[in-house]
Amino acid sequence: MNPLRIALLGTGLLGHSIAERLLLGNNPLYVYNRSRSKAEDLVSLGATLCNSPAEAIKAAEGIFLVLTDAKATAEVLALAEEKTSFRGKTFFQVGTISPDETLELDRQITQRGGYFVALPVLGSKNEAKKGTLLLMFGASEELYHKWHDFLSQLGQVFFVADPKKAAALKLALNQLIISSIIGFSLSFSLILKEEIHPELFMSILRKSALYCSTFDKKLPRLLKKDYSSANFTLELLLKDLRLCLEELEKLSIESAPLKTSKTIIEQALKRGYGDKDYSALFEVVFAPHPMNEKSPEIIVEKNPSPSKLTELGVAHWPLWEKDISSFDWHYEEKESCYILEGEAIIYVENKEPLKINKGQLVMFPAGLSCRWEITSKIKKHYRIG
Ligand SMILES: NC(=O)c1ccc[n+]([C@@H]2O[C@H](COP(=O)([O-])OP(=O)(O)OC[C@H]3O[C@@H](n4cnc5c(N)ncnc54)[C@H](OP(=O)(O)O)[C@@H]3O)[C@@H](O)[C@H]2O)c1
Known part of the structure; x- marks a missing residue:
């Protein structure tokens, strides 16, 4: 039997470890990650590093989606959908998403001619590397028989059938x-x-x-x-x-x-x-009420080098713009942004006001509460997480 060509989108903590495990087998592996640097070391282990999700999907018949959440998964697939066909390819949704989000992703992939498998996993980096994950397979029996032996290299596969139940x-x-x-x-x-x-x-x-x-x-x-x-x-x-x-x-x-x-x-x-x-x-x-615990810091890089901006993929981050205004904001997740135009002053309790403006790379930590005062219309690229 010819080896199966596999793609893996998202080489974060889990995706990278799954890729390492898959590279121990004979199946060609095509990897893509938004921040390219996190996937580069996989090349020396035998992976082909792709420049876009479309390139990875095009090369493969089985595609692992190991992205943060349903939104990230939709964004990555949207980058690919106009550039390559999903027809006949099997997409494994490994990242954890809700039952309703699973159904929606199933619908979108099936509509484009692909096969969808909900494949949430229990276990983490070490279990992925050792091949001892517990995989919950939510798709038809036919697909289960086709993929069971291949997936077994990652761990024990439990047949659930219904993607929503997986x-x-x-x-x-x-x-x-x-x-x-x-x-x-x-x-x-x-x-x-x-x-x-x-x-x-x-x-x-x-x-x-x-x-x-x-x-x-x-x-x-x-x-x-x-x-x-x-x-x-x-x-x-x-x-x-x-x-x-x-x-x-x-x-x-x-x-x-x-x-x-x-x-x-x-x-x-x-x-x-x-x-x-x-x-x-x-x-x-x-210690629910720590004494003198420092609130997280905003990090500003004034003149990031073009190579750093390219490596981070800033030009592909979404855009956000807002006119002169002020509002309170709480960062549930870490956010990085690159200011293309304008200026704002950020107020954090018990801290000096911080002016941010054009050309700066700014990292707002998760958990930060602050007030934004936009003093000149802001346009920025941003990335959450
Ligand atoms: N870690 C575990 O033990 C574990 C176990 C079971 C299930 N899971 C689930 O598996 C998924 C991945 O977990 P993880 O621990 O590997 O997370 P992680 O280390 O934070 O990796 C997240 C991945 O998603 C990518 N990503 C996020 N937003 C994106 C966007 N808008 N566009 C393109 N790529 C985007 C990240 O790319 P960048 O590198 O560019 O940020 C990274 O490759 C999650 O749903 C998690 O709940 C994790």
């Missing part, structure tokens, strides 16, 4: 990620504040039916307060929580515990942990 399964499982880390953080905070030795607590817990292996996976991070090199970021956990909340409310399931978790995650984002490992939630549970 998406709902993933939300149900991610809800458990949220409640288990918050539950563990509550108990572990109590242990530390009562000055009980953590190892005594863990020894009892490990012997009990309450134990879950995530506790030991996250324990070193909690003890060292090291949430760097995230496996799964808090920003994405909040995205999944919102999807889950929407679903619970639609189904009239009590959502109060999840709403409380949402408040805790939002506090963690305000404290600058958005791009950190999700176990950083422990910091908010352990």
Whole structure:
């Protein structure tokens, strides 16, 4: 049998690890990432780096979509749709999106002659690299038989059939990620504040039916307060929580515990942990009102080099413009922008006002609340996330 030609769009934390795993097999792999630099190292492992989503889709018969959310996925596919046909190609939606978003994506891809497979996964970077992900396959039995052996190199494939149910399964499982880390953080905070030795607590817990292996996976991070090199970021956990909340409310399931978790995650984002490992939630549970915690900083680069702008793909970011005006704004997610025209003053509580203007690259951190005063019509390219 000829090897299957595969494309992978989105080499972030998960996509990059899936690509690494796929490159251990014989299937040619075409990768695309908006920020090219995050995919470049895959070339030395055997991948072909594409300049556009269309180029990758054109080359492949199976396409993995491993992008932040439904909006990012739609944007990437929109870049490709006029430049290449989707006919006969199979699209695997790996990123976590809601059941309704899954149905919509299925409709759009099918309408263009492609096959759609909802393929949410449980597991993270390490499981992807080891081939031990749990994959929930939402599409027909025929497609399942065609792709089962190939997908098995990534882990165990569960046949769900209905794409919407595959998406709902993933939300149900991610809800458990949220409640288990918050539950563990509550108990572990109590242990530390009562000055009980953590190892005594863990020894009892490990012997009990309450134990879950995530506790030991996250324990070193909690003890060292090291949430760097995230496996799964808090920003994405909040995205999944919102999807889950929407679903619970639609189904009239009590959502109060999840709403409380949402408040805790939002506090963690305000404290600058958005791009950190999700176990950083422990910091908010352990110390809900930290003393002298610094609010996140706005970073301004006055004269970014043309090569940096090209590498970031600034020219392809969406445009935003606004006339002289003032308004309050809260950044739920990190936002980068490149000012093409105009000037504004940004006011943040307890900080000096900051003037931003033409030619500057500005990074607003997740969790920042500020007031914008546009003093001369602003036009900017921007990127969220
Ligand atoms: N990490 C995990 O353990 C894990 C596990 C299961 C499921 N998931 C799900 O898988 C998806 C990816 O997660 P991740 O952890 O890999 O996230 P990530 O590291 O933040 O990567 C996100 C990817 O999406 C791309 N992207 C975002 N917005 C875009 C846009 N508008 N246009 C083009 N590309 C865009 C990013 O490109 P840039 O590099 O240019 O920003 C990057 O390649 C998410 O839905 C997540 O919930 C993750």
